[in-house]
Structure formats: structure tokens, C-alpha cells
Amino acid sequence: MGEKIRPDEISQRIMADINAGILRRGEWLKQIDLERRYGCTRIKVRDALTYLHSKRLVEHIPNRGYRVHEPDAVREGQIGEVRALLEAHAAADVISQATDADIARLRELAEAFRQAAFNGTSFAQIEANYAFHGVLYGFCRNEVLRELILDARQRGPAAPVGQWQTVAQLQRATQDHFDIVDAIEKRDLDLLRQRITTHIRGDRRDEEKTDDA
CATH class of the missing domain: 1.20.120.530 (GntR ligand-binding domain-like)
Known part of the structure; x- marks a missing residue:
């Protein structure tokens, strides 16, 4: 309880793809697509997105999902x-x-x-x-x-x-x-x-x- 969520290999790879422009600003991050892209489980994807959201690296839109931050x-x-x-x-x-x-x-x-x-x-x-x-x-x-x-x-x-x-x-x-x-x-x-x-x-x-x- 209360343990800090830390980045793992999947969150590192998602972040690298965002910085490289492979995952574009405003792009929706569908969990099934990320599972296939990174060859990992749904739980790993969810943990990675939770971490990235906690660091304001992706946005979470209620009832819709996650997307790459699109600056205003x-x-x-x-x-x-x-x-x-x-x-x-x-x-x-x-x-x-x-x-x-x-x-x-x-x-x-x-x-x-x-x-x-x-x-x-x-x-x-x-x-x-x-x-x-x-x-x-x-x-x-x-x-x-x-x-x-x-x-x-x-x-x-x-x-x-x-x-x-x-x-x-x-x-x-x-x-x-x-x-x-x-x-x-x-x-x-x-x-x-x-x-x-x-x-x-x-x-x-x-x-x-x-x-x-």
C-alpha cells in the first residue's frame, strides 16, 4: 500500500515512441494496439498508461481512454x-x-x-x-x-x-x-x-x- 508506481520497460518504450513522433500528439492510445506493438499483456499496458498519466505524459479522457498530450x-x-x-x-x-x-x-x-x-x-x-x-x-x-x-x-x-x-x-x-x-x-x-x-x-x-x- 502506498508504494510509488515506477516506470517499467513498456512505459519507457511508449515514451520513446512519443518523443520520436511515432505516436503522434493527440493520437489515441488503444490498449489492444499497444499490446500488439510492444508484445506485452493488457495489465502491463494499463500499468504503463497509469504511470505515464501520473507524470502528465499522456491524457486520460473519462469514458474514452488515453491519448498523447496535445498542447494548447x-x-x-x-x-x-x-x-x-x-x-x-x-x-x-x-x-x-x-x-x-x-x-x-x-x-x-x-x-x-x-x-x-x-x-x-x-x-x-x-x-x-x-x-x-x-x-x-x-x-x-x-x-x-x-x-x-x-x-x-x-x-x-x-x-x-x-x-x-x-x-x-x-x-x-x-x-x-x-x-x-x-x-x-x-x-x-x-x-x-x-x-x-x-x-x-x-x-x-x-x-x-x-x-x-
Whole structure:
């Protein structure tokens, strides 16, 4: 009872096919088709889909089944705006509450994400990202605000099928974590809020491409 569901070979293979575009965004995941594709039992397929849904890698539509997440750019942008407001507000508590030992721990978690980003599976990346942000917003003294932050983070798709589709995007997310820790260590609230917002937006002004034509 209460044991965490962990990814197995089938969930790993489904995720790999989603990232490769073999299973397309919005495509319905019929259990009988997955059984045949991966040569496994119905129970294995159900367990895999349950795990993938728990990590927001597939959607579950009541009375219809599972499908690959199909992004809604407008809604995801709106969720990002709400997250930026909430998380930037929580930054003050992070600055005031985090001790030197806490900052060292956050740096360790940023390094763990870096290792997962370049050497681990999509699932390892998700878990390392959760760990970093879980500790980061654990410093928020307002329980309702903390709950709202975590809820808003759950409303978007997990990053491997959203933001982290290229090496450059993974490098950017990795550097963002270290930049956030550096801002906390400097006890610079304005800088921390700026870096949190940049991390949520997933962009860099200095990376904008110019048209030479």
C-alpha cells in the first residue's frame, strides 16, 4: 500500500515512441494496439498508461481512454503567466528562509538534473526536476500559495514532451537551475524573480534569431 508506481520497460518504450513522433500528439492510445506493438499483456499496458498519466505524459479522457498530450499553446501560455506571478511572489520566502546548507542542497539537485538531462531517461529528468522545484518551493511559508504553485505546475504537460525536445532546450533548463541557485546565494530578490520568470518562459532574449534576408 502506498508504494510509488515506477516506470517499467513498456512505459519507457511508449515514451520513446512519443518523443520520436511515432505516436503522434493527440493520437489515441488503444490498449489492444499497444499490446500488439510492444508484445506485452493488457495489465502491463494499463500499468504503463497509469504511470505515464501520473507524470502528465499522456491524457486520460473519462469514458474514452488515453491519448498523447496535445498542447494548447494559448492555454499553456496563460498557465505560464500565472506560474510566473505565483512563483515570483514566493521568491521572497525562498530568499529569507533558505540557509547556506539549503543552498548547497539546491545546488546538488541542480547538478542531479544536469546529469539526468544528458545521461538519463526522460523519466529521470522529470524526477530530478520535481526534486529541485519541490525543495525550492518548500521554503514558501504560505501553504495556500505553495499549493497553488504546485497545482499550476501540474496543469501543463511534463517537460520532455513540451519544452525539452532539443539539446539546446535541455542545456537552457539546466543552466536556469544553476542561475536560480546563484541568485538565492547572492540574496538578490529582484534577480531571483527575473530568473524564475525566465525559467518559466523558457526563453532568452539574446538567443532570438535575426533574419539576414
